[in-house]
Amino acid sequence: MSRRKQIYEGKAKILFEGPEPGTLVQYFKDDATAFNAQKKATLDGKGILNNRISEFVMLRLGEIGIPTHFIKRLNMREQLIKEVEIIPLEVICRNIAAGTMSKRLGIEEGEKLPRSIVEFCLKRDDLGDPLIAEEHIHAFGWATHAELDEMIAMTLRINDYLQGMFAGIGIKLVDFKIEFGRLANEDGGHQVILADEISPDSCRLWDAETDRKLDKDRFRRDLGGVTEAYTEVASRLGILKENQNKHAPNLSVVSNDD
Numbered sequence: 001m002s003r004r005k006q007i008y009e010g011k012a013k014i015l016f017e018g019p020e021p022g023t024l025v026q027y028f029k030d031d032a033t034a035f036n037a038q039k040k041a042t043l044d045g046k047g048i049l050n051n052r053i054s055e056f057v058m059l060r061l062g063e064i065g066i067p068t069h070f071i072k073r074l075n076m077r078e079q080l081i082k083e084v085e086i087i088p089l090e091v092i093c094r095n096i097a098a099g100t101m102s103k104r105l106g107i108e109e110g111e112k113l114p115r116s117i118v119e120f121c122l123k124r125d126d127l128g129d130p131l132i133a134e135e136h137i138h139a140f141g142w143a144t145h146a147e148l149d150e151m152i153a154m155t156l157r158i159n160d161y162l163q164g165m166f167a168g169i170g171i172k173l174v175d176f177k178i179e180f181g182r183l184a185n186e187d188g189g190h191q192v193i194l195a196d197e198i199s200p201d202s203c204r205l206w207d208a209e210t211d212r213k214l215d216k217d218r219f220r221r222d223l224g225g226v227t228e229a230y231t232e233v234a235s236r237l238g239i240l241k242e243n244q245n246k247h248a249p250n251l252s253v254v255s256n257d258d
Ligand code: C5P
Pocket: 090, 092, 098, 099, 100, 101, 129, 175, 176, 177, 201, 202, 203, 204, 216
């Protein structure tokens, strides 16, 4: 790992130069942060679980025709991805009120929204990733009209698919955050593709029967059992071998290669 050139270090991931031009290696750390990194911890095995869950989700989305940056998983903590220019927006899709929407609009957490709602935040840690309107995106040129239309269409399609996928394993998809990037074409143009990760760090996932939280809110709200919850998500998705110790993710993750 240390011999490769580091391109970028984020709160939960590191990007390294990839083996071929146009590729990067995305490394999943065990670090967890919340409230714009005011709260920090290391959660043993989280990076391994997120690597596997994100791989699983990106592969399923690829199968339904969503273009993604994912190429292949390299090992327990790393995946090979396509290098993109990240569009500086966090695209949030919500089905059930929670988190900042509940606080901002005074809607009780858990209330089903009249329809799925897509929101945008500017990716600016120093400003706390503020909520912005489409008008800001157009006026400041953060994305073109065509790119924004594509991002919204892909987000709603991803939401539809993931809601169904999670419903099938007894989990409600409350909300999620995704990021998109521009992948350069040979003709000098580009294509907008799904980038970053989709994992319990970036989604709210509640048990369908009990509303028990199976996501990063367990860390944000000091509920405990964070890795156990992520392990449960991986296990329900069929990523973990059933007869192994679910609290030892570094031992029990099933390899694609075996
Ligand atoms: O905090 P808020 O309610 O706005 O979060 C909405 C969704 O976006 C949650 O699933 C949360 O995990 C995700 N999110 C994220 N990264 C951020 C902000 C929110 O993954 N910087």
